[in-house]
Structure formats: C-alpha cells, structure tokens
Amino acid sequence: MAIRDRLSGNEAVAIAMKQINPDVMGAFPITPSTEIPQYFSSYVADGLVDTEFVAVESEHSAMSTCIAAQAAGARAVTATSSCGMALMWELLYVASSYRLPITMALVNRALTGPININNDHSDSMGARDSGWIQIYSETNQEAYDNFLQAMPIGEHKDIRLPVMVCQDGFITSHAVENMDLLEDDKVRDFVGEYQPEHYLLQKDNTLAVGPYGISAYYMEFKKQQAEAMKSAKKVILEVAEAFEQVTGRKYGFFEEFMMEDAEVAVVLIGSSAGTGKAAVDALRQQGKKAGLIKIRVFRPFPMEELAEALSHVKAVAVMDKAESFSAAGGPLFAETRSALYDLPQRPNLINYVYGLGGRDITVTDFEEIYSQLDSIVETRQTGPVYRHIGQREADGAEKDVTYERYQMENNNWRWQSNGL
Amino acid sequence: MGKSTVEIRWHGRGGQGAKTACLLLADVAFYSGKHVQGFPEYGPERMGAPITAYNRITDKRCTVHSNIYSPDYVIVVDETLLGSVDVTSGLKEEGAIIINSEKEPEELRSLLGGFKGQVCSIDARRISEETIGRNMPNTPMLAAAVKISKIVEQEQFIRDMESSLRHKFTTKPQVVSGNMEALRKSMEEVKVG
C-alpha cells in the first residue's frame, strides 16, 4: 500500500534519499535546494540513515566529494541549484567522463545575472552537454519517482553515468502537494545495492582513476561516453517499466497529453506543463484539437520518439525556460526542430522563451500560445520563429498576451531582498 | 461542501507565520481527503517584509502551477499591510477577505478600495494572547479561514487539529489545550460583514 502524504518537492526528494540510504552525501546550501541537505542532516542526526554527510565548504567540494566517494565504491548523492551547479561545472564533466553514477537533485534556478533565486532552467540547460543524464519533473510526485529511478539507470553496468533529477525551484520545491510514497522496503528492493565492479577501496585490487588522456586515447573515451548515453535510452525505459510494476505509475521519455488527434501542440519541460494541460483541457472543451508533450528525459534526447509523436501535428510551439542566446531560439527548440527534420512532412515550428527568473506563466498564456498555433495552421504562415512571452514591451501593439498580472501592485517585489 | 476548486491568497509579514498557516491549511484540507497545493511566493522573506502565500484546494488533482490571481479568499494576517499592499487585487466579489483586526468589518471595508464582497474580521492577536499566552495569530486565522471558506467541515477540522496537535506536542498538553481553545474561540468570534 502506498503511503498517502502531502510534501514539498524538496521534502519529497529528501525522503527518497532517506529511503535509499546512500553512503555519502556532499552538499553545500543554496536556495532553493537548501532544504534537501537540511532535511537529510536531520535524518543523519536522528540515526535514520547510515550516510556520511560531508558538509563541505562549497559546491565545488560537494561534487568533488561525490566523485571521490563514488570512485571509492560508495553511493554518493548531492543537491544543488543554479550558481551552485555552475561552480561544479568542471567536476560535472569529471563525474561523467569517469563514468561515476552520482545522483544529483537539481532544484532548477536561474543563473546570474542579475542575481535571481527563482526558477528557470538556465542552470541545467547550460550543463546539457556535460554528459549527465537529465530527467525533469513536473510535480513533487515526479521529483520523488524520478529520484528513485535515477540509480537503477545510472548504475546499470552498460551505462555508468551520473544522473541529475531536476525539479522547478520554489514552484514544486517549496510547494506542498499530495503525493504517494513507497514503503522503505519497496524502495530498497527497487533501488538495490550499489555493486561496482571496480573501486578504489577494493579488497584484492587497486584502481587508478583520472589519468591524463593523450589524443591517442581521448576520442575513444568520448565515443564510449556517447555510446553509454545512447544505451541509456533502453535502460531508462526498462527502469520505468519496473517502476510501473511497483507503483502503477507510468513513465517514458516524455508524456503525451491529448496528443492522439492533436493538430496543434506545445512541447515543454517541467512544472509549467501542468499549467499547459489545464489550458489543453479548456480548449478541448471548446472542441479544439490541442495537445501537449512534456519532456521528461532531455539527456539522452528522445529524438526519433519525439519526431514520431509530433509527426501528425500541424503546428508546434516549443517552449524554453532558458535562453541560449543563440539568437535563434532556446535549447529545447533546437533539439526538437532537429528531431523533426527527418519527417517527410514537418509541422510548422515556433519557439517561445518563457518564465525566466521566476516569471509566472498562466493558463491564459497557454491559451494565447495555442491561438497563435491555430492562426499558423489557418494562414500557413509561421511568422517570427523565435519569440519571448511574458515580458513587458514598450510597444503595446507587439503584445500577444496581457501583462497586468506582472504589474500587480504587489509590494513584495519592492521589499524582498535576495537570500542566497 | 463548497465548490470543487478553492483558491486562497495569504498576506503577511516575514516571521509572522503566514507561510506556516498556509501549509497548515493545506494539511487540514489534505486530511479531509482533498488535493492541496500550498506555496509561498518567493523572493525569500526577511523578517517584517510583506510576503504572499497561496492555497489551491481541489477535489481532483489540479495541475496548474502558476500563482493565483483571482482568489476566492484572501487572508490578511497583518492589518498594517492594508495601507501598502493591494490585498483585494483580483479577489472575486462572491469571495471574502478575512483580516486580523480588532476593528469591525464595515470599518475595514473603507480601507479596501471599494471591494464589494464579504469582509470578515477576527481579533487573532487578542484570542491568541488569551488562549496560547502570546501573539500567535496563525491558529486563530486558520480557524477563521476554515469557517468562512468551508473548505472542510468544522467538526472534522476540530477533530483533526486536536489529534495532529496531540501528536506534535505529546509532552506539552497545555500547548494543545491552548491552541484548541484558540480555534474554538476564533470560530465563534469571527465577524462577518
């Protein structure tokens, strides 16, 4: 029997960690992920876990600790956000290239500047090429479920890659929602023991990790990593299937919402997908054939599967909660458009960058986006491809949504200082 | 029971516990079998700064993750915010605002820029001082919110709160009785105008 509870996203992940009982946690506080090591420290303090909690002096050392511990034969976890992960940057590459299946709870937050503590995906999107598996969550339930699936994926002998499990800062991390937890023993059975073939503290053998790799070898190691990432697709689905057996909850590379007969669709990542679904529900009631795809697994990118899922759609809006400053659209857009290239008949595609630094996105925004898609279908004119939504504009005529809500007389914004 | 989706906005100051009250309300609704969301709006609060928190309470799971712009209820934990924050912004006319104040509802209405719906007042400061022994407006505000919004049935609310408090304060029964007294008193005393 599942345990019914109501938890914040941070608490949900902390509980997942407690149930897994990892060997080492290296962490340094940063908003909005701070609560995770805080909750976890209280489990350590109460003797509920066996974990060595290493309260390091920086995120850089947090990731260094995890890399070393995992190489030593331990299961290591961390939690961070934004600048914290940015400080780990170099080590993210070390972790994946050393093939160490560390698990990171990333609570997505905007990167500086200006300094901002609220949600967008600029932190993880910036790290998209670091060789980590990236799994995103819409809800607290998904943050919990994804965290439980991370280790069986990353630690699989054909994969051996670190996994970052992402959720949206504050929007889910600090919001209490209903959820179902698994019993501790079921979690332990599902996640299993960490049994690496080689590790530093092995009884009968030595291990040397982290050589200088001359050009004669470097490329071969990158090819190995690339192949591991490709193999991860299969394992991700196998683990999802095993998870469904235990929980009844179904996961894939992405979630298709009302896509079967959809003529227009939105593709996006994270908590905003829920808001988008509410818009789809409303539009469906008006008889409009709207659908939505929520990407769960961004690395590896489910290219063929996504193309298939969008093959029958006439117009698609890809929504990026991160800028890539390519002057040509955000990262999810670039990947999605590339995925669709091989289709014999491609939908028209537009890109919206939205929600940066905690800018809210509402059901009304989504309704506007779908109506833009409708007019693309009608006129067969794509219009501007690379768009932003939700920002104030000098020229009122340029607006495609109403902005009153961002100008609410809410003194919060004036008074709130930054806590980091 | 009321409608299938109830949206509530809390206004308070950092350190007064508006966020805690918001989470408590989510708890109360959760125990009654509802789907809940309780979330504060961040920037991080600092002591004394105005903060906002939200509840979305529904019969079926609500997927929306945006803030609440047209709440059914607004709860103001600190009366002094009335001068600086547009607390009735977007508040539905058929909804209500509940304000922690010793003033009468009609007197408060004049400070609310023409809001036409229900205005309720509750002297949470006095009630908490009388029952709990210090100014802890959370508990009385929570009770008033439950009574006015009817998101859960009152008797069940009282039962749930009692068992939850007993669980939390096993070694401090006086805390439980004080809080329970605060809840009951608040439900009796909330003034609807």
Place this chain on the structure above:
Amino acid sequence: MRKAAEINEHTPWQELTPGAEIYEPATSKLVNTGDWRTMTPIFIEDKCKHCLICVPFCPDSSIPVAEGKRTDFDFMHCKGCGICYKVCPFGAIQFEKEEK
C-alpha cells in the same frame, strides 16, 4: 578486463577500459624512460659501502635494494639525472656520457 600491457594506440574504443580506469598497480613499469638518458650513472660495486644514501634520492625508483645491499641500476627507468652520483660519499657512482 584489458591489461595495460594489451592497451595501445591501436586499441579500439570498445576494448579500452571504461572511464580510462586501470585495474593493476604500477603499470608505468612497462614504460621505458631509460631512453631519455644522455648521461649514465655507473655503479662501481667495489667502492660501494652499501650506505644506501643514493636510494631515497632517486626520482625514478631506479636503485633496487636487496638484502641490505643496493644492486645495479634499473636502466629501463633511470633517466640519468646524476643525483645519485652527487650524493654518493664514496665515489661508487660514476657519471658518464651515454653511449648508444
């Protein structure tokens, strides 16, 4: 798993150790750094009093010790720096131009 001795610049990616790990100790012994030498230390056994003072000073671990006595240089690894020649109190090490 592949041994270091079997790994070289022709090994395909499928056969390299994952993550560039090595599962054996001290595989550097396979490397001939002796060919770096331009000067060679010569061990004059007759003069040697086996004080072993040269041993810890060798950067290349190339002065083997057995049963309390040093033996001849490990010329596969000795780079010919001459430190041992300088520290020897008994003139038991000569230092001469390498003849190749």
Place this chain on the structure above:
Amino acid sequence: MAYNFKQEMEKPERLAGGHRLCAGCGASVAVRGVLRALEPSDRAVVTNATGCLEVSTYLYPYTAYEDSYIHSAFENAAATCGGVEAAYRVLKKKGKIEENFKFITFGGDGGTYDIGLQSLSGAMERGHDMVYVCYDNEAYMNTGIQRSSATPRFADATTTPVGRESYGKTQRKKNLTEIIAAHNVPYAAQTTFLGNFKDLHEKAHKAIYTEGACFLNVLAPCPRGWRYDMAELAELCRLAADTCVWPLYEIEEGTWKLSYEPKKKLPIEEFLKKQGRFKHMFTKGNEWMIEDAQQYVDQQWQRLLDKCK
C-alpha cells in the same frame, strides 16, 4: 620506533619508475619518501591535484602507483581525498571493507597554496583522517614556471620576468604551513630531503598515523624552474635548510618544535647563487635585493625561533 634507515630502504617501492617526470625532479623524491612511511600492511589511496606529478604519474594506461589512485581536478585534491575517506568510513561501518586504508594527497604549490586553498582549508577544518602533502617547488611548473604565491621575492618567473622595470616577483612567499597550523590541525610540518631522509620520514609517519587532518609541506626543488644543475638536488635542499630559507619544523597539537638548527646559519647568497632564477640579484647595483632577502629570512627565522621556544 627509531628510524632504521636500511630497513626503510628495503621496503617495497610504492611509486614505480616509468613515470614521465623530468629527470632530477624533486616531486617524485617527495612522493617516494612520504609513501615509504606507510606500514607495508596498510593500504593507501593516493589523491593527486592536477600538476606535473599527476600528468606524469598516471598517463593512460600507465599508473606509477602501487596503491589505488584518484585524480579529479586541479583545485579540489583535498576535497577529493576527503570524499574517499568519507566513503571509507561508511563502508567500514557497514562492514563492506575490512582492510586498513590510509589517505594521502599530493599537490604542488599551485594546487595547494593557490587554486586549491579553499578546498584544502575546508578539508583541514572538517578533520578528515588524511594527510595533505604539498610538494612545493615555488612556481607553476606544469604550465611553464609562472609565479605562485609560494614563489619567493625576486624570483624570475615567466609571469614575473626580470625586465628593464622589474626585478622579478615583488611579493614575499606565502607562509602556508602557518595558515594550515591556524586550522588547529593535530599535525603540520615542513621538511625537505636531508641526509638519510630521517626528518621527512618521521614527519610523514606522524602525519599518516596521527588521526585527523594532517599537513606536510615538502620543499621539492625543480631543476627546470629554479635553473640549477639537476644533479645538485641534495645540495639545494641542504642549502635551503642551512640558510634558513626553508626551516624544518613541526606543529604537533599546537606545540611548535624546530626540527633542524643549522650548525652554522649560512648567508642566503649560498642558496641563491646556485639558481638561475635569482641570477639578476648578483649583478652590480642589485646588492639591495640580497640584503632585503637576507633581512626577511632573518626576521622570519627569529619569529620561528620565538614560536618554538
């Protein structure tokens, strides 16, 4: 236990030949010396900061270490060592490991005095049961002899070159050993290669077998960066000690102790004149530099003597 030199020399070697460090390198002499202090029954995990030592001792697929080894980055060797040690503690607690392991980190002055100082300070403060060994060769040798905060005043380095308007590095050398001592670690010491290595050996042994975070600072001359005849390694170390440029001392549980007092304290020129990096100090008109350097050494030496009283 008294130091038995011959016995120590017979121990199995823990750093193998075949690494690609320069001929005459001081770093590998330091590593050999420290690892020799391990009891043969104990196993070790060696951690290494990026640097000459790292790129030369584990060049795929050739590791020079008899023990397990991990290098992760330049600036995080101490945190890396701490991570291994944390894993050891928990795996031991869970009964997954039975053997005794010791944890030893090597970093150059770049990875220790400078870019890795934060990580080092963190690990020392947290008190991991480990030893951090700095092989101090007084500049960033791996990237080509750029100045570091361990480079002494007047040294000619590639980012503090001697020029028409410049006389080399203008700042003094940072006193890292004192900084680490200020963390109140159980054991910190300075040493170099002297005589039969008794000083280095005993300090390494104490550092390895004292519980908690310990620190060793080993002056490890670099013939290329210092520009001296590589065969002269031992002489350079002796002069560093006898001129008191590099005093040998230890701080054990807060007590300062001098480990070596030269019979005759030599003038600093003896040390400087052997090295190309200080050559300009001996040209006419630059006598003030030697005076300045001498004055500074004398003052530092006196301060140390006062601490060791």
